[in-house]
Amino acid sequence: xxxxxxxxxxxxxxxxxxxxxxxxxxxxxxxxxxxxxxxxxxxxxxxxxxxxxxxxxxxxxxxxxxxxxxxxxxxxxxxxxxxxxxxxxxxxxxxxxxxxx
Amino acid sequence: xxxxxxxxxxxxxxxxxxxxxxxxxxxxxxxxxxxxxxxxxxxxxxxxxxxxxxxxxxxxxxxxxxxxxxxxxxxxxxxxxxxxxxxxxxxxxxxxxxxxxxxxxxxxxxxxxxxxxxxxxxxxxxxxxxxxxxxxxxxxxxxxxxxxxxxxxxxxxxxxxxxxxxxxxxxxxxxxxxxxxxxxxxxxxxxxxxxxxxxxxxxxxxxxxxxxxxxxxxxxxxxxxxxxxxxxxxxxxxxxxxxxxxxxxxxxxxxxxxxxxxxxxxxxxxxxxxxxxxxxxxxxxxxxxxxxxxxxxxxxxxxxxxxxxxxxxxxxxxxxxxxxxxxxxxxxxxxxxxxxxxxxxxxxxxxxxxxxxxxxxxxxxxxxxxxxxxxxxxxxxxxxxxxxxxxxxxxxxxxxxxxxxxxxxxxxxxxxxxxxxxxxxxxxxxxxxxxxx
Numbered sequence: 001x002x003x004x005x006x007x008x009x010x011x012x013x014x015x016x017x018x019x020x021x022x023x024x025x026x027x028x029x030x031x032x033x034x035x036x037x038x039x040x041x042x043x044x045x046x047x048x049x050x051x052x053x054x055x056x057x058x059x060x061x062x063x064x065x066x067x068x069x070x071x072x073x074x075x076x077x078x079x080x081x082x083x084x085x086x087x088x089x090x091x092x093x094x095x096x097x098x099x100x101x
Numbered sequence: 102x103x104x105x106x107x108x109x110x111x112x113x114x115x116x117x118x119x120x121x122x123x124x125x126x127x128x129x130x131x132x133x134x135x136x137x138x139x140x141x142x143x144x145x146x147x148x149x150x151x152x153x154x155x156x157x158x159x160x161x162x163x164x165x166x167x168x169x170x171x172x173x174x175x176x177x178x179x180x181x182x183x184x185x186x187x188x189x190x191x192x193x194x195x196x197x198x199x200x201x202x203x204x205x206x207x208x209x210x211x212x213x214x215x216x217x218x219x220x221x222x223x224x225x226x227x228x229x230x231x232x233x234x235x236x237x238x239x240x241x242x243x244x245x246x247x248x249x250x251x252x253x254x255x256x257x258x259x260x261x262x263x264x265x266x267x268x269x270x271x272x273x274x275x276x277x278x279x280x281x282x283x284x285x286x287x288x289x290x291x292x293x294x295x296x297x298x299x300x301x302x303x304x305x306x307x308x309x310x311x312x313x314x315x316x317x318x319x320x321x322x323x324x325x326x327x328x329x330x331x332x333x334x335x336x337x338x339x340x341x342x343x344x345x346x347x348x349x350x351x352x353x354x355x356x357x358x359x360x361x362x363x364x365x366x367x368x369x370x371x372x373x374x375x376x377x378x379x380x381x382x383x384x385x386x387x388x389x390x391x392x393x394x395x396x397x398x399x400x401x402x403x404x405x406x407x408x409x410x411x412x413x414x415x416x417x418x419x420x421x422x423x424x425x426x427x428x429x430x431x432x433x434x435x436x437x438x439x440x441x442x443x444x445x446x447x448x449x450x451x452x453x454x455x456x457x458x459x460x461x462x463x464x465x466x467x468x469x470x471x472x473x474x475x476x477x478x479x480x481x482x483x484x485x486x487x488x489x490x491x492x493x494x495x496x497x498x499x500x501x502x503x504x505x506x507x508x509x510x511x512x513x514x515x516x517x518x519x520x521x522x523x524x525x526x527x528x529x530x531x532x533x534x535x536x537x538x
Contacts, residue, residue, distance in 0.1 A: 003170035007117060011109040018105055056173055063172070064117070064143030065110045072109065076102050 004071055015072040019079020026080070027087040114143070117170075121146060125165045132161040133206060135181055135232040139165070144172035151181040153206055153234055184233035189244055190260040191217065193251050193270065197225035202260075205236035212241070216248045237264050239289035250284050253277040257299060265295035272301050275322055275352040301354050306363055308336075308370055308378040310343065310389065317370075320348040321380070324355035335364045338457040339371035341443030342464075356383045358409030365407035366414075369400045371460030374421045384413045390421040392467040395511045424471055429537045432472035436535035439464055445503060445533040452498035454506060462503070465535065466510040478536040479503050503533050 005012065034042070052058055053067050118141040125139045125146050134150040134157070141147075148165050152158040158178045166174045189202035198217050204210035210230050217226045237243075240261070247259040247266070254277070257270010266288065272278040278301040285294050306321035317340045323329040329349055336345045359380075366385050370378045376389020385408060391397035397418040405414040427435070445462065446455035454462065469477055481496030481503075 007120070007170070008109065008113060011105070011113070014105055014109075015102065018102060022102075059173075060142040060145055061114060062143070063145070064114065065106075067144075068110055068113070069106050072102070072106055 004067065008068065008071065011068075012072060012075045016075035016079040019076035019081075020083035021079075022076075023080035023083025023085070024087045025083075027084050027091060117144070118142070121168065121170055124168050125171065128164040128168050129161055132164060133157055133208070134161055134178070135207060144170060145175060146171050146173070147175040147177055149177045150179075151232070152178050153181050153232075155180070181232055181234050183235040185235055186263045187233065187235045187237060187240070188260065188262045189230070189240070190258055191244075191248055191251050192258040193254045194256050197227050198251060199227040199229060201229040202231075203233040203236070204230040205232070205234065205240055207232060209241050209244075213244055213248060216245050217251070220248050220252050238291055242289045243292045246284065246288060250281045253281050254299070255302070261292070262295075264291045264293060266292055267296045267298075268294070269296075269298040270300070272299055275302060275304060275354045277301070279353060303381045304352075304355050304359075305382075306349070306378075306380040308367060310340070310370055310373060310376050312375045315343050316346050317343045318346040318348065321350075322352040322355065323349045324353060324359060325351060328355075328360045331360055332363055332367070335457065336367055338446075339368055339460055341461055342439075358412065362408040362412045365404060365456075368407075368456055368459060369404045369416070372396055372400060372463045373418070383411055384415065386415045386417075388417040389419075391418050392421055392463045393423070393470060393510060394420055395509065396420075396463050396466070424467075426473055427471050429472060429475040432468065432475050433535075433537040435468045435471075436465065436537065439468065440532070440534065445499075447499050447502070450495070452495060452502050454502055462506050463510075465503075466507055466512055469507060469512050469535075472537065476538045478538055479507075480534040480536055482532045482534060500533060 049066060050070060053063075053070050056063065058066055121144065122139055122141045125141070125148070126137075129137055129139070129148070129150070132150075132152075134152055136149070136151050138149040139146060140149070146165050146168075148162060150161060152161060158176070158180070161178055162174050162176045165171060184203045187203055187205075189204065190200070192199045192201070198221055200213055200217060204213060210228070210232065213230070214226055214228045243261060243266070247261065251259060253273055255271045255273040257268065260267045266285065268281065268285075272281070278299045281299055282297060285297070288294070304322055306319070306323065308320075309318045310316075311318070317336060319332070319336060323332060329351060332349070333345070333347055336347075362383075362385060363380055366378050366380060366387060369387055370376050370389070372391060373387075373389035374392055376387065379386040385404070387400070387404065391400060397420050400418050401416050404416060408414060439461070443458075443461045445465075446458045447453060448455055479500045481498075481500035
């Protein structure tokens with residue numbers, strides 16, 4: 001794990017930045033919600049992929065690409081969280097300022 | 102996000118695989134393996150190699166698995182093939198030494214090549230050894246011992262097959278064969294010599310009689326200092342007129358009966374005006390010019406009888422053209438000059454001619470033949486020692502023996518030839534004198 005992070009730190013940083021941007025945008029963007037069955041399906045897929053990676057089920061390059069995907073998803077999600085939280089905070093503050101003004 | 106992932110996967114796969122391959126190979130540096138091949142697919146590493154023990158296999162796989170970043174190790178190592186019989190050989194020819202067959206471990210292989218380089222400074226060493234298991238115990242010691250001996254060969258081959266050592270070829274120098282045989286006694290336990298067919302180079306002694314420089318040059322080998330002294334002594338007696346240049350060196354490996362063959366051969370050479378003697382192993386080659394016809398015939402027939410049994414004689418004797426006749430005064434001068442340089446010798450207390458004097462007698466015959474008009478008198482001188490009558494009888498017999506030699510040589514049938522006994526007590530020693538009347 002440490003090796004993968006050290007080897008791909010640039011890409012992970014990129015994923016973090018992308019996640020941050022997505023989170024920043026997501027707060028003010030109105031998108032149709034994902035239906036509940038779809039949510040379950042996505043969750044199941046995620047669990048399946050993580051399980052496959054942890055058990056080294058997929059061999060060779062495909063296995064490596066899966067690990068890379070999962071690894072990049074972590075900073076992406078973190079970026080999303082930070083981005084949306086910061087944007088929400090900024091939006092909330094400006095709205096309060098407006099209402100006060 | 103998926104696009105970013107795609108880009109990351111596309112660009113980082115090859116560098117990652119190269120990085121892992123490099124570090125996996127480095128991790129295998131210390132493992133004892135042959136034919137190592139590391140294949141990286143993603144983060145999975147396939148190790149293909151031949152190991153020399155089960156623990157060697159597992160430690161190699163363990164070393165690769167411990168490389169950071171490696172996910173799975175596919176173990177395709179196997180044990181190196183076992184050679185049965187385990188054969189190793191070292192072959193020497195003019196330009197190189199070829200090591201071939203099996204070696205038990207890469208380190209041993211390297212050591213053998215290094216040893217061969219050190220043993221033969223400047224000679225190319227070709228390494229054709231393969232690695233295999235199944236070497237007998239102490240193989241390395243045995244192989245190193247043989248490599249240490251290969252410098253003594255001119256060409257040839259040493260082979261080790263399991264515990265059996267076979268040798269063939271030609272030794273570089275006299276004594277090389279014996280030195281190799283002696284070294285083989287130190288072979289480690291479990292090894293034995295199955296066949297030693299190393300040949301010795303021919304044992305050569307040469308003598309060249311040069312009438313211009315008035316020298317006899319001896320070169321080549323003699324077995325020991327005693328025989329050297331015998332040959333040097335015989336040469337100085339037989340070649341009474343010439344300077345003997347002794348370039349002989351001591352070396353073992355002489356054929357049996359060496360001295361008994363060389364001394365008569367030198368005697369035959371002393372009878373030639375110019376000639377070359379080559380004693381090679383048990384073959385004697387004598388070529389040159391005899392002083393007269395009968396001498397040439399005598400040398401051809403007597404030399405083969407004089408040498409020990411089993412020795413071959415090849416005599417290519419021609420006859421020196423006879424010099425122009427001279428008048429009796431010159432003739433007397435020639436006899437006196439010659440007899441001043443050498444004395445006709447007899448066996449102690451007897452009237453038999455000493456064989457060392459044959460060369461001198463031939464020279465006397467040659468002079469006598471140049472004096473067709475002279476009456477030659479052979480005088481035996483006695484000294485004062487001993488009883489007078491015995492001495493007188495002996496010296497008379499001795500003069501007679503010299504006359505018989507001249508007659509045998511073909512002289513005296515037409516010319517008058519007489520013996521004389523001069524018993525002058527003042528004479529310094531016993532001697533034979535030729536007087537022309």
